[in-house]
Amino acid sequence: SAVISQKPSRDICQRGTSLTIQCQVDSQVTMMFWYRQQPGQSLTLIATANQGSEATYESGFVIDKFPISRPNLTFSTLTVSNMSPEDSSIYLCSVERSDTQYFGPGTRLTVL
Amino acid sequence: GENVEQHPSTLSVQEGDSAVIKCTYSDSASNYFPWYKQELGKRPQLIIDIRSNVGEKKDQRIAVTLNKTAKHFSLHITETQPEDSAVYFCAPHSGSARQLTFGSGTQLTVLP
Numbered sequence: 288s289a290v291i292s293q294k295p296s297r298d299i300c301q302r303g304t305s306l307t308i309q310c311q312v313d314s315q316v317t318m319m320f321w322y323r324q325q326p327g328q329s330l331t332l333i334a335t336a337n338q339g340s341e342a343t344y345e346s347g348f349v350i351d352k353f354p355i356s357r358p359n360l361t362f363s364t365l366t367v368s369n370m371s372p373e374d375s376s377i378y379l380c381s382v383e384r385s386d387t388q389y390f391g392p393g394t395r396l397t398v399l
Numbered sequence: 400g401e402n403v404e405q406h407p408s409t410l411s412v413q414e415g416d417s418a419v420i421k422c423t424y425s426d427s428a429s430n431y432f433p434w435y436k437q438e439l440g441k442r443p444q445l446i447i448d449i450r451s452n453v454g455e456k457k458d459q460r461i462a463v464t465l466n467k468t469a470k471h472f473s474l475h476i477t478e479t480q481p482e483d484s485a486v487y488f489c490a491p492h493s494g495s496a497r498q499l500t501f502g503s504g505t506q507l508t509v510l511p
Contacts, residue, residue, distance in 0.1 A: 329488060329501045330443065379442060386431045388490070388499055390442040 405502030
């Protein structure tokens with residue numbers, strides 16, 4: 288299994304501001320994933336974060352809006368930039384172990 | 400990429416009855432077939448998985464069956480209990496894919 292923590296667990300932000308979400312894993316992993324889960328919806332992959340290289344973004348997500356850092360093999364951050372109410376979602380990081388995906392507890396973001 | 404369809408989107412059963420959720424996928428290279436359970440306000444967690452060399456796997460009250468020819472797999476829950484109430488997601492993928500495409504989810508409600 289994997290123990291994953293995220294900070295903050297929730298936040299309420301004003302339109303136009305940015306929020307950085309932190310994700311910490313209990314042991315080293317090559318790839319970390321960032322997902323978005325809009326209210327009542329499934330999970331959508333935002334990007335894959337690799338240590339030492341730029342993140343790989345999925346269709347519909349761009350680096351200017353969702354910059355990602357991966358400074359070492361146990362930590363990553365996702366920033367939601369220039370937020371609008373449409374960014375209100377739960378953001379989850381995850382790692383893979385033996386094909387199983389393990390998720391952090393999520394960050395519930397509300398943008399006013 | 401993988402196209403994943405999950406049915407039904409909502410399912411209500413009486414406590415003690417059985418529930419079946421079906422997931423259809425498009426990528427014939429998929430060889431790993433997990434089901435995740437997400438309770439309200441919690442992170443998704445793996446409950447059962449199956450690999451392509453096996454047709455059925457059972458773990459107490461839950462089972463997964465796979466039909467690779469027809470490209471679908473199903474989650475079976477017997478003797479349902481109120482704590483089975485949650486959203487269930489399928490997420491088929493191949494071993495080479497390091498990210499998951501989640502199904503749209505099934506909201507299961509077990510009525511007492």
